[in-house]
Structure formats: C-alpha cells, structure tokens
Amino acid sequence: MADFWDEMYLDEHLVDLEMDEPDNFSALAALADRLEENQCVNGAFSLAIQEREEEFATGLPLEHIGVAIPHTDSEYVFKQSMAIGILKQPVMFEMMGSPEVLVPVKIMFMLAIKEPKKQLEFLQALIDMFQTDEKVLAIIQAKSAAEAVKKMKQNLN
C-alpha cells in the first residue's frame, strides 16, 4: 500500500454508505459529524466546512458521476483523515470554479487535512482516481463500509 495511507486515516467508521439527506449542506453536516464523533476534527469543523462550501464550491462532474471534495482549514483538524459519504439520492452541489453549474453528487470525499504540503501524493492519487471514474463507481457499489475502505485503498495505491 502507498506510504501516504500512513498519514491519512480512513476506516469503516468514517464511511456512510446510505446517506439520506435532503441537500448538500445537511449531507456535509452529517459527514462532518462522523469525523467529529471519531475524534478526527473539533466541533467547529462542521460549520467551517459548510461555510467554505458556500464560498468555494467543491462539486466535480466526472465523466459518469458527480463527486464532491469538501475540505477546510487545518486548524479544525486533530487527525489527518478522510470520510466517505454515499448519497442514496444525489444532492446538488455547485461546481468548483463554476458555481452557476449544479452537479448531482452521489459520493463525497470529505478531507480533514493537517499538513497539505505533505499530502501531495495523496491528493494527486485522489484526482488520478477521478479521471478513471469507474474506480469511484466501484466504491459506490461496495456492500459494506469495510469493503468501501478496501476499494478506496486499492484505488489509491
């Protein structure tokens, strides 16, 4: 497995395969709560990530699927980690760089980054995965949170 996983925490407690949320902000709050419950971020992270999304949208229309990569400043982060949230029904996110475009997002990769400069390889591997979005579909089709984690780690290797 790639070395960057030593510095990027992800386990099945940070995965929600069946999110049922009416809109992007409630989906962001629910996934941020999961990071907080697992002592990865502090109590201010959730609001910060919602405010950041409002100012700098993170929806990305990949070839076959919409994803979002919400993130915010490192000051709210205890443990460098990521949470994965799969929406039963896609919720609309504004597109990164083009907020007038709405992207139906099926899966969120929420990033709790502490040291961005050390995350170069991880972030590049993440966007490489986006460019072969069948790999993202494989995560969405996982039958369990543990399987989703396994697929994610296989994808970013």
Add this chain to the structure above:
Amino acid sequence: MKNILLACGSGIATSTAVNGKISKLLDENGYKGKYKITQCKISEAPNKASNYDFLISTTVIPKDLDCESVSGVCFLTGVNTKPTIDRILELMEQ
C-alpha cells in the same frame, strides 16, 4: 521563464493536486526548467497578478485581473481537458 500563479479557494488541497498535473504537462511539452509555479489563495491573486505571466485557478477567477487566466478544474475531473491544455501551451508561447 514563465511565472505561473496557481490558485484555489484555500491554497490547501486542490491547487496542490493540480500542481503535479500542470508540471507534468509542461515538462512533457519541452518547458522543463522554463517555468515556476507559485500556489496561493484566490483572494491573494488580484494583488499578486501583475508579477505573474498567467493564473490557473480551480475556483472562480476575479474580474479585472492584471494577468491572463485560465480555469484548471478540468485537471481535477479529467473531462474535456484539451481546450485548457491548448490555452496553457499558447500562454507559454506568448
């Protein structure tokens, strides 16, 4: 030597992710050692722009910038990258 400003909302995640893609693109097109990429927050871009040849941004580009600019979002999605790549290579030649 081209000075390229690379901006995203926070200067944290997406500009870092895109940096490698752009460096690879430029190196493969014969510009190795002929450019310098500086990452910043988009809010810093208007003040910095006049010192750079062009800006690549993964977020909304401010109006009235003192340099050329191009969106780098396609480097995140991998969708429809050709017009952006052509534009960047054109800016490298200017």
